[in-house]
Amino acid sequence: MASAPSASLGTHLEVDPSVLVDLDVDSYDSSSAFVSSTQSLSSSVDQYFFENGRRYHSYYGTEKNHMPTDEKEQDRLDMHHEIMLQMLEGKLHLAPIGDSPQRILDIGTGTGIWAVDCADTYPSAEVIGTDLSPIQPSWVPPNLKFEVDDMTQEWSYKPDSFDFIHARNLSQCIDHWDELLSQIYLCTKPGGWAEVAELEAKIHTDDNTMAPKFEKWMNSVAEACARINRPTWTAAMARELLEKAGFVDVHVETRKQPFGPWPKDERMKKIGAMVMFTADAGAEGYGLALFTRVLNMSAEESMTICKGASADIKNKNYHVWSPFHVAYGRKPTNTADKV
Ligand SMILES: C[S@@+](CC[C@H](N)C(=O)[O-])C[C@H]1O[C@@H](n2cnc3c(N)ncnc32)[C@H](O)[C@@H]1O
Structure with a gap:
């Protein structure tokens, strides 16, 4: 029988006593220097503006996505993809979607990196x-396309038209998960995931070493x-929302994502190290x-909090983790299949 993933919620993540990593916090990327002006550069779908040293996309308004879209963020997203892959032992997803x-x-x-890997993994799929x-990049596998x-x-997609619909790291952007999941449900094929x-x-923290900043x-x-009605995603919420949308066979797997290379387990240490390398970009x-x-904080106060967070993540004395929830469900094939 396969053993439980080393990061599953019931596991105590053991600390590696030999961990000796303290990164130089002063090496903070100075490209994020404060710029207080907001500047509109274009009227096309590429429309973006700079705020406090970061570039944000604004074609659909500024309130939809409060995260930057500049190269620093794109690099972080690509590294974060590798972190998520490692969290799932190299798998792109946990839903049992079959081979074809x-x-x-x-x-x-985001940068489309999951979609690129997915198109390579499933050449049968559009x-x-x-x-x-x-x-997103323009050189991609022939069975992949990106749409704004x-x-x-x-949604303009036909009902019952996808075998698999995937969403990752979106909770800070979604006001109404129930409405989104209804559309996901509508467009998933019966029997799809x-x-x-x-x-x-x-x-x-499992050992009383909470990172205060x-x-x-x-x-x-x-x-x-x-405050903007985008509550953090929990395991209970995931299950309830998927089931309410109509999905059956709902599974929620929760794993521990460590911040920093403190775990003894090699895979978790690698994950924690990658998280540490993205700490500056992620906090900001x-x-x-x-x-x-x-x-309504000032830019200076906000940056102080962000820098404090990344300094704590690099501090070898703090051993903290967050729950990573992967929730999946199947659209029933007929009414008798429905709960
Ligand atoms: C944190 S990134 C996650 C990217 C990707 N899912 C991943 O896991 O690598 C969130 C992405 O959601 C996009 N986003 C936010 N609100 C959106 C919306 N209403 N419609 C489409 N995309 C949206 C943002 O532009 C950003 O690229």
Whole structure:
């Protein structure tokens, strides 16, 4: 029988006593220097503006996505994809979609890196990745295409048209998960699958080494998201939303994502190290605009909180992790199959 993943929720993540990593916090990327002006550069779908040193996309308005879309964020997203892959032992998803799916949709695809890997993995499938921002590459597998689309508007896809619909790391962008999941359900083929993978905005420690500045950052992110009606994703919420949408055979798997290379387990150490390398970009990417725009903090105060979080993540004395929930369910094939 296969053993449980080393990061499953019931496992105590053991600390590697030999961990000696303290990165130089002063090496903070100075390209994020404050710029207080907001500048509109173009009137096309590429429309973007700079705020506090980061570039944000604005074609659909500024409130849909409070995360930057610049190269620093794109590099972070690509590294984060590798982290998520490692969290799932190299798998792109957990839903049992079979070997030859015909149509797959990845909503909020970001740089499209998951969709590219998915198109390579399933040459039988036509894969579509959608996003508000056209930040995807143009050289992609022939069975993949990207579309600019707002997933919170009514979808133009035919009902019952996808074998698999995938959504990852979107909870900070979604006001009405129930409406989104209804559209996902409608467009999934009977017998097809949907999967939503989200990191919960909460940190835990198994050995009383809570990272105080990182916790402050995480609580501030959660507070800002709650204020704009984008509550953090939990395992219970995942199950309830998928089942309410009509999915059956709903599974929710929760794993521990470590921050920093402190775990003894080799795979978890690698994950934690990659998370540490994205700490500056992640703290700023998730936090900066939420803190200034939603919590009305000054740019300086926001940056202090972001820098505090990344410093804590690099501190070998703090051993913290967040729950990563992967939820998937199947659209019933007939009414008798429905719960
Ligand atoms: C944190 S990134 C996650 C990217 C990708 N899913 C991944 O896991 O690598 C969130 C993405 O969702 C996109 N997004 C946010 N709101 C959206 C919306 N209403 N419609 C489509 N995409 C959206 C953003 O532009 C961004 O690329």
